Amino acid sequence: MGLAQPSKLQSKTDADAKLLESKLIELRRYFHQNPELSNREFKTSEKIVAYLKALGLEVQYPVAKTGVVALLKGGKPGPVVALRADMDALPVTERNGLPFASKAVADFGGQQTGVMHACGHDAHMAMLLIAAEILVKHKAELKGTVKFIFQPAEEGAPADEWPGGAELMVKEGVLENPKVDAIFGLHIQSLLPSGQIAYRSGGLMASVDGVDIKVKGKGAHGATPWDSVDPIVVAAQIIQGLQTIVSRQTELTKAGAVVTIGSVHAGVRRNIIPETAMLEGTIRTFDDTMQKKVHEKIKLTAEKIAESAGASAEVNILVMYPATINHEELTRKMVPTLIRTAGEKNVVVTQPVTMAEDFSFYQRKVPGFFFFLGAYPAHLNLQTQPTHHTADFMIDEAAMLTGVKALVNLTLDYSEGWKK
Numbered sequence: 001m002g003l004a005q006p007s008k009l010q011s012k013t014d015a016d017a018k019l020l021e022s023k024l025i026e027l028r029r030y031f032h033q034n035p036e037l038s039n040r041e042f043k044t045s046e047k048i049v050a051y052l053k054a055l056g057l058e059v060q061y062p063v064a065k066t067g068v069v070a071l072l073k074g075g076k077p078g079p080v081v082a083l084r085a086d087m088d089a090l091p092v093t094e095r096n097g098l099p100f101a102s103k104a105v106a107d108f109g110g111q112q113t114g115v116m117h118a119c120g121h122d123a124h125m126a127m128l129l130i131a132a133e134i135l136v137k138h139k140a141e142l143k144g145t146v147k148f149i150f151q152p153a154e155e156g157a158p159a160d161e162w163p164g165g166a167e168l169m170v171k172e173g174v175l176e177n178p179k180v181d182a183i184f185g186l187h188i189q190s191l192l193p194s195g196q197i198a199y200r201s202g203g204l205m206a207s208v209d210g211v212d213i214k215v216k217g218k219g220a221h222g223a224t225p226w227d228s229v230d231p232i233v234v235a236a237q238i239i240q241g242l243q244t245i246v247s248r249q250t251e252l253t254k255a256g257a258v259v260t261i262g263s264v265h266a267g268v269r270r271n272i273i274p275e276t277a278m279l280e281g282t283i284r285t286f287d288d289t290m291q292k293k294v295h296e297k298i299k300l301t302a303e304k305i306a307e308s309a310g311a312s313a314e315v316n317i318l319v320m321y322p323a324t325i326n327h328e329e330l331t332r333k334m335v336p337t338l339i340r341t342a343g344e345k346n347v348v349v350t351q352p353v354t355m356a357e358d359f360s361f362y363q364r365k366v367p368g369f370f371f372f373l374g375a376y377p378a379h380l381n382l383q384t385q386p387t388h389h390t391a392d393f394m395i396d397e398a399a400m401l402t403g404v405k406a407l408v409n410l411t412l413d414y415s416e417g418w419k420k
Helices: 008-019 021-033 042-054 121-137 165-171 231-249 288-308 328-342 399-417
Strands: 058-063 067-073 076-086 105-108 111-114 143-151 182-193 197-199 202-205 207-216 258-266 276-285 312-321 324-326 347-349 368-376
Touching: 008 021, 008 121, 008 399, 021 042, 021 121, 021 399, 042 058, 042 067, 042 121, 042 143, 067 121, 076 121, 076 399, 121 143, 121 182, 121 399, 143 165, 143 399, 182 399, 197 328, 202 368, 207 231, 207 288, 231 258, 231 276, 231 288, 276 288, 288 312, 324 328, 324 368, 328 347, 328 368, 328 399, 368 399
Parallel strands: 076 143, 076 182, 182 368, 197 347
Antiparallel strands: 058 067, 067 143, 105 111, 197 368, 202 324, 207 276, 207 312, 258 276
């Protein structure tokens, strides 16, 4: 599939996107002012369902607790293309001073917290709704079927509701009836130049797994440590030992890896050596073989260091999201579409990133292509970077127009070039 000039249909859809830009921004701001946490996206789903039904689409709700799926059947035979947007917000109190900033609050883990779209999911939903509206307008000329997937809980379902998000949507058959031939998704990126598209064939984003390590020792008075098997000292040795898994035991020329201990809990008083210590961490890898090896090394390292001190270590690894791996042939075919959409200078190959995305569950079942859409708000002359998952997060809304065009053009180009 070469880099062709836009067809008459694609020229029309690009013009439609520009005409709908004000509605696009209005939708994004609605979702931004009304954020909801994972698996609690009730008002969000209600808005999406109403919008899709008004377009005349077949709508399925609820899917995977609060998800929404809509089907558009084109006027000509062709493949089934899926487009996905995530819906959930984060337990973050917004402080960026935007006139449409969130004032929502909710209970999270037993504590009251602000709720904010601090990762761009509000923009994702708005872009997909407008893409749906454009494709519906031209359904008589559309080859095949488009499945619009609005997914809850990308940030992770509550612990007692696992699995959730994309994993649960796949289990509930979102890629079937009709069977999806290819799936596309994007993620807005607040630190990339606005309107730039960044992609990578193969491993784009890391897998994410959790690790809990319970170190069991023997308690004693803090003044007589020789009477103890100090789990705090053992935990410290384990933390140090885990660092060598990446630095000395992982072949980093193939792909990166991360093992981070982010939480340590032990003891209640300064002069009491406790019986146990708890470590909690995160693991990031880029392929299944490396993932398995790192898991094995963590278990071995923790258990043997503890054993050497006369303690014991219980290691529990929580397998969460697999790596986001773009289908190589699909990526190769669709890059010309992105170049035509954003301009050759605005389409770049990115390095792998160690954040994770549950879009990977769809890619395990069907060919998938996921990419980043830059939205750094340079016109605001910010003093603080608008980093994702922070109270200062914000985006340049002008970038969303490129996102809409990309979703529509990927659908049209894939359908046009599809061969059964």
